Amino acid sequence: MRKKPGLDVLELPPKYPAGYDIPVHTFSKAFEVTPYALEPAGRAKALAGAIERYQPKAFYCDGVPELAIMARGMGVPVVLVHLPGNVTTDPTQVFAHELADHIVAHFPASLEQANYQFASKTYYSGYMSQYAGRESLRNNHSNSTNVTILLGYDNYEALVLERITNDQTTQFTIIGNKRAYKLGKNCLMLGPVKDISEAIAGQVVIAAAGQNTIAELLSLNKRLILLPEPRPYDEQAVHATALADQQITLLAEETFSVEQWQNVLQKANLFTPSYEGLVNASAPEAVAQKMRNWYA
Numbered sequence: 120m121r122k123k124p125g126l127d128v129l130e131l132p133p134k135y136p137a138g139y140d141i142p143v144h145t146f147s148k149a150f151e152v153t154p155y156a157l158e159p160a161g162r163a164k165a166l167a168g169a170i171e172r173y174q175p176k177a178f179y180c181d182g183v184p185e186l187a188i189m190a191r192g193m194g195v196p197v198v199l200v201h202l203p204g205n206v207t208t209d210p211t212q213v214f215a216h217e218l219a220d221h222i223v224a225h226f227p228a229s230l231e232q233a234n235y236q237f238a239s240k241t242y243y244s245g246y247m248s249q250y251a252g253r254e255s256l257r258n259n260h261s262n263s264t265n266v267t268i269l270l271g272y273d274n275y276e277a278l279v280l281e282r283i284t285n286d287q288t289t290q291f292t293i294i295g296n297k298r299a300y301k302l303g304k305n306c307l308m309l310g311p312v313k314d315i316s317e318a319i320a321g322q323v324v325i326a327a328a329g330q331n332t333i334a335e336l337l338s339l340n341k342r343l344i345l346l347p348e349p350r351p352y353d354e355q356a357v358h359a360t361a362l363a364d365q366q367i368t369l370l371a372e373e374t375f376s377v378e379q380w381q382n383v384l385q386k387a388n389l390f391t392p393s394y395e396g397l398v399n400a401s402a403p404e405a406v407a408q409k410m411r412n413w414y415a
Contacts, residue, residue, distance in 0.1 A: 129169050131186075134159040146209040146351060150185065163189055170195060176414040177220070184215035196220040196414065201241060202330065203232065203361065204352030212352075221413060223406055225330060227397055230361045244406050245399030246334035250316055252400035264288065265320040266384060269336075270295035271327030271348050276373070277301070283325065285377045289384065292320040323387045325371070328355035333362070338398040342387050343368040367392050 121128050135141060136156050144152050153159050166186065170193050178190035181200045188211070191197045199219035203226065206212040216222065216237050224231070228243035235241075266289055268280070277300050284291045284306050293300075293308045294315060300308065312318040316339055326332050328347040336343055345368050347355035363370035369390060371383055399405065 127173075129165070131165050132158070132161050134162045134185075144351065146206075146212075149210040149214070151211075153185065166190065167193055177410065179223075179410065180215075184209075184211045187215040187219065191218045198223060198410065198413070200225070201237070202352075202354050203230070203358040204350070204354035205357065206352050207234070207236070209352070221409075223409070225334075225402065226358075229365070229396075230358070232357065232361070242406075242409055244402040246330075246337060246397055247402045248331075248334040248338035248398050248400075250335055250338045251398045251402075253316075265290045265292060266387075267292045267294060267319045267321055267324045269315065269324060269326040269332065271329060271332070279373050280306075282375060282377050283380050286381055286384070290320070292318070294318050323384065328359035328362075330358065333358070333368075334398060337367075337394050340394060342390050342392060344371050344383055344387055345369070346371045346373065367394075367397070 120126060134153060136154065136158050139154060139156075142152055166189055170190065175195055177198055178187070178195045179198045179200070180187040180190065182202060184199075187197045187199055197215075197219045198221045199215055201216070201222045201224040206216070219237075219240070222237055222241040224241055224243045225245075225247050226243065227245050228238075228241075231238060231241075231243070268283065268291060270293065275296070280293070280300055280302060284302055287303060287305050289305060291302075291306045293302075293306060294310075294312055296308050296310055300306075302308070309318055315335065319339070319341065322340075322342050323344065324336055324341045325344045325346060326336060328345045333343070333345070343362075345355075345359040345362065347359045347370075350356075359368065359370055362368040369383055369387055371380070375383070
């Protein structure tokens with residue numbers, strides 16, 4: 120970002136003192152992980168200085184409710200990015216949603232939770248993906264016996280991978296591993312890659328349920344088996360469940376046995392999801408236009 124012409128990047132100082140032991144976030148009390156110390160004041164001062172210097176017409180806030188609240192308190196309209204998940208028990212998140220001038224969700228409105236209270240001021244852009252509209256990347260490997268596994272985090276349990284890859288008649292391509300795993304000869308581990316569209320083999324992909332990952336895989340027309348990771352507000356579990364309920368993806372659990380993994384993989388081979396209207400190739404431009412309409 121620093122290399123982009125005409126773009127200023129300001130990195131706010133940390134709100135935690137050196138060596139501070141951050142408490143477990145229960146998402147049940149306002150500002151519960153903000154320490155009683157001078158560091159949060161320094162962070163707020165840096166933000167206030169930026170507002171004085173740049174005099175923004177709006178503050179586009181990607182999921183940091185504390186900063187949204189600060190900016191609104193300093194007289195700046197807030198546009199808050201909204202993610203799937205159960206935020207209603209977190210007073211900080213609820214207040215940020217309440218004070219937001221507008222809310223933007225980077226997923227389709229059809230996947231919103233039924234109990235979401237702020238739909239009237241939320242703009243749903245559809246999924247954003249760097250691969251959207253690039254039809255040449257959508258290679259059809261429907262007859263392939265290769266399954267791709269995208270590892271979302273470094274400490275992925277070996278036992279889970281062993282259960283997934285137990286079937287020796289299926290070839291597995293594993294992307295993202297930063298550690299070694301002792302798996303069968305039917306497994307190819309690529310580690311981190313620059314471009315998943317080139318590294319993915321086959322139509323079936325097992326992945327976590329992060330929003331960017333889902334958007335990219337759907338835009339590549341892959342058949343997804345989602346294995347949600349633990350996240351604040353159950354973000355991934357909520358998102359994955361909504362997709363599975365609408366027959367867009369299949370859902371798995373880390374506790375699945377070898378037999379259960381074989382069953383869900385067989386189901387994925389016959390699965391015909393509908394991707395229409397989920398990924399919006401012009402979503403970034405649409406959000407930018409919304410910001411211009413609202414504030415310019």
